[in-house]
Amino acid sequence: MAELFHLALQRPDAERDAFLHAETPDDEPTRSAVLRLLAADSNSGDFLAAPAIGPGFSITNAATDAPGSSLRRVGRYRLLRPLGSGGVGHVWLARRDDGQFDQHVAIKLIRRGMDTPAELDRFRQERQLLARLEHPNIARLIDGGATDDGLPYLVMEYVDGAPIDEYCRRTSATLAQRLALFRQVCAAVQSAHQNLIIHRDIKPGNILVTTDGRPKLLDFGIAKAIESTFGDATREALTREGRLLTPEYASPEQLRGQPISTASDVYSLGVVLYQLLTGVRPWDGGDLVRDDRPPPPRPSTRLHSRRPTRPAS
Numbered sequence: 001m002a003e004l005f006h007l008a009l010q011r012p013d014a015e016r017d018a019f020l021h022a023e024t025p026d027d028e029p030t031r032s033a034v035l036r037l038l039a040a041d042s043n044s045g046d047f048l049a050a051p052a053i054g055p056g057f058s059i060t061n062a063a064t065d066a067p068g069s070s071l072r073r074v075g076r077y078r079l080l081r082p083l084g085s086g087g088v089g090h091v092w093l094a095r096r097d098d099g100q101f102d103q104h105v106a107i108k109l110i111r112r113g114m115d116t117p118a119e120l121d122r123f124r125q126e127r128q129l130l131a132r133l134e135h136p137n138i139a140r141l142i143d144g145g146a147t148d149d150g151l152p153y154l155v156m157e158y159v160d161g162a163p164i165d166e167y168c169r170r171t172s173a174t175l176a177q178r179l180a181l182f183r184q185v186c187a188a189v190q191s192a193h194q195n196l197i198i199h200r201d202i203k204p205g206n207i208l209v210t211t212d213g214r215p216k217l218l219d220f221g222i223a224k225a226i227e228s229t230f231g232d233a234t235r236e237a238l239t240r241e242g243r244l245l246t247p248e249y250a251s252p253e254q255l256r257g258q259p260i261s262t263a264s265d266v267y268s269l270g271v272v273l274y275q276l277l278t279g280v281r282p283w284d285g286g287d288l289v290r291d292d293r294p295p296p297p298r299p300s301t302r303l304h305s306r307r308p309t310r311p312a313s
Contacts, residue, residue: 008034074107074153075145076100085111089123089221093158105142108154115151122221124152129223132195137188139208139216159216161208165275178276181215182269188217189269193262196226200260202268203249204275224260248281278302 008016016038024031072079076098083091089110096103110123130141143155162170164185168178185207192199199206199220206219222245245254251267253260274282274296282296 008038077107104158106156106158110151126221127154129197129220129225133192135188135191137184137215137217139218159208159210161210163204164207164209164215165204167209168276182273182276184215189265198224198226198262199265200224201246202265203246204272274299
């Protein structure tokens with residue numbers, strides 16, 4: 001059900017019902033459960049005001065806040081506001097305020113109702129994979145632990161930035177500047193590959209550029225260990241989520257559910273580069289795994305046809 005919810009979440013609201021009927025034609029209970037989760041997700045803007053905030057959280061009051069306000073805490077961190085949500089979890093901006101030092105971080109928590117054994121295992125392994133990575137262009141793991149009810153959480157470097165494509169548009173980045181940013185992203189992916197980790201979800205939304213112009217690769221939630229000392233059950237949990245992907249950026253082998261390698265990340269990097277150079281993806285809509293799909297137009301052709309969005313040289 002978690003996989004189905006994640007896939008439905010990536011589709012426009014108007015398409016979700018038809019998608020769920022096509023995926024679960026004879027399973028009304030599952031379809032209804034996923035629809036309830038989607039409805040809850042659409043109301044996540046009210047999450048901060050909700051009195052029930054999930055297992056493992058504690059609520060306290062502080063004189064430094066407005067009278068009657070509630071502070072959500074995870075361990076030594078105080079949750080400030082949601083930054084985003086995905087198929088199985090929420091990411092929050094938080095602040096460490098245990099009196100030792102002050103620091104803003106991003107905390108990833110499993111969504112209520114998604115704490116199945118498989119998802120908990122995958123979440124813990126994401127934390128283990130991140131612990132192996134140390135690169136200036138990868139958002140680093142700071143801390144981790146478990147809530148009072150035993151649910152794992154990740155404490156990550158907080159990256160205050162914009163998706164790489166949006167950053168380039170907003171700053172009117174030149175061609176040289178776009179390529180310089182992209183080279184740094186490639187260095188981050190190379191570092192992950194050297195640590196035997198395939199990201200599997202490289203896309204502009206997972207590459208944030210800070211205000212000082214440094215790209216950071218985020219979200220190793222569906223990453224795969226190429227070779228691992230983990231047990232067989234863990235390896236299975238890491239690899240069985242093949243459909244948890246972003247179709248527009250996924251490689252053909254990912255879309256077909258075939259074995260993948262570092263080449264899958266390289267393919268996704270190519271899609272991102274094409275978008276940075278032209279302002280559009282190589283392919284939009286249609287069957288992304290069609291065998292007779294023609295190659296996309298050359299970036300130079302797209303640039304000439306979209307001259308107003310062409311990056312300056």
